[in-house]
Amino acid sequence: MSEPANSSEEPLSKAPPAPSKSGNLGGKKNIREIDVNTLFNGDREIAILHRGESYKLRITANDKLILTK
DSSP, X not given: OOOOSSTTOOOOOOOOOOOSOEEXXXXXXXXXXXXXXXXXXXXXXXXXXXXXXXXXXXXXXXXXXXXXX
16 A cells, blocks of 8 residues: 655545435436435424524425425
8 A cells, every 4th residue: 555645644534425325416416315204203394404594394284395494
């Protein structure tokens, strides 16, 4: 095995594990898919934190997803 070119460089780390499913939506790179049942774990509403803000993702009575701030 060869050493890094610069002694202060760290060897490359292993790539993260591949997602269980991935798709190619609109020509974009593989997008990780998470099943709603896994995400909600039996609940009808979850909170998602993004940049210090809390968003609510909920399943409606018509089985649609709504994201609100």
